[in-house]
Amino acid sequence: MTRTKICGLTREDDLDAAVAAGADMVGFVCGVPIETPRELAPDRAATLGERVPEGVTSVLVTMPETPEAGAALAERVDPDAIQVHDYSPDEVAALADRTDARVLAGVDAADDDLEQYANPADALVLDSTDEQGAGGTGETHDWERARAVVADLDVPVLLAGGLTPENVAEAVRTVEPFGVDVSSGTERAGGVKDHAAIQQFVERATAPRTVTT
Numbered sequence: 001m002t003r004t005k006i007c008g009l010t011r012e013d014d015l016d017a018a019v020a021a022g023a024d025m026v027g028f029v030c031g032v033p034i035e036t037p038r039e040l041a042p043d044r045a046a047t048l049g050e051r052v053p054e055g056v057t058s059v060l061v062t063m064p065e066t067p068e069a070g071a072a073l074a075e076r077v078d079p080d081a082i083q084v085h086d087y088s089p090d091e092v093a094a095l096a097d098r099t100d101a102r103v104l105a106g107v108d109a110a111d112d113d114l115e116q117y118a119n120p121a122d123a124l125v126l127d128s129t130d131e132q133g134a135g136g137t138g139e140t141h142d143w144e145r146a147r148a149v150v151a152d153l154d155v156p157v158l159l160a161g162g163l164t165p166e167n168v169a170e171a172v173r174t175v176e177p178f179g180v181d182v183s184s185g186t187e188r189a190g191g192v193k194d195h196a197a198i199q200q201f202v203e204r205a206t207a208p209r210t211v212t213t
């Protein structure tokens with residue numbers, strides 16, 4: 001079944017709604033050098049992370065200047081996984097050497113060198129990124145290309161970028177990713193989630209579908 005990640009959580013009741021909806025992963029944005037309504041202080045990310053129940057993966061989404069800084073932030077927040085954006089494959093490997101958390105590489109779906117991330121990363125987050133390499137853009141990308149990436153790479157791929165309750169079923173059908181990742185598409189205001197949208201997103205991403213041969 002397609003895994004789901006609800007990202008950019010900033011409030012306890014939104015986190016609880018994501019867990020109640022059946023999300024497999026929940027994400028907290030902390031330490032990114034861009035303007036985003038989802039940014040949390042490290043202590044706040046740690047507090048929300050402590051609330052994540054067993055069986056749900058907590059993900060720290062960040063853009064640390066160095067792998068050492070990323071490992072230090074992971075130590076402070078204590079997530080199950082750390083998702084880094086705008087990192088080279090070597091930086092992902094250096095971070096993985098320095099942390100016990102699983103490492104997710106947030107990459108631009110249009111990049112040509114994605115196979116180089118397959119070894120150092122535990123998973124890829126195939127996103128639409130801005131000029132600083134950050135995600136959370138609310139923009140979709142080429143899903144046919146994403147499908148080819150999923151088929152070619154021997155690493156789990158989470159599809160991200162502009163997903164919503166309205167388009168997630170088609171995204172899953174087209175790309176057949178390991179999982180789907182959403183942030184702004186489940187918000188009612190910046191950093192504040194719409195609980196009905198979270199529930200619809202998870203339901204539509206995970207609904208059984210007929211396989212055609």
Ligand SMILES: O=C(O)c1ccccc1N[C@@H]1O[C@H](COP(=O)(O)O)[C@@H](O)[C@H]1O
Pocket residue numbers: 007008027029032034036037038039061062085106125127134135136137138139160161162163181182183184185
């Ligand atoms: O959400 C953010 O503000 C953010 C900032 C910096 C790096 C990553 C960020 N979010 C990630 O981007 C995906 C896709 O977001 P969206 O659904 O297109 O809004 C999100 O799930 C986070 O993993």
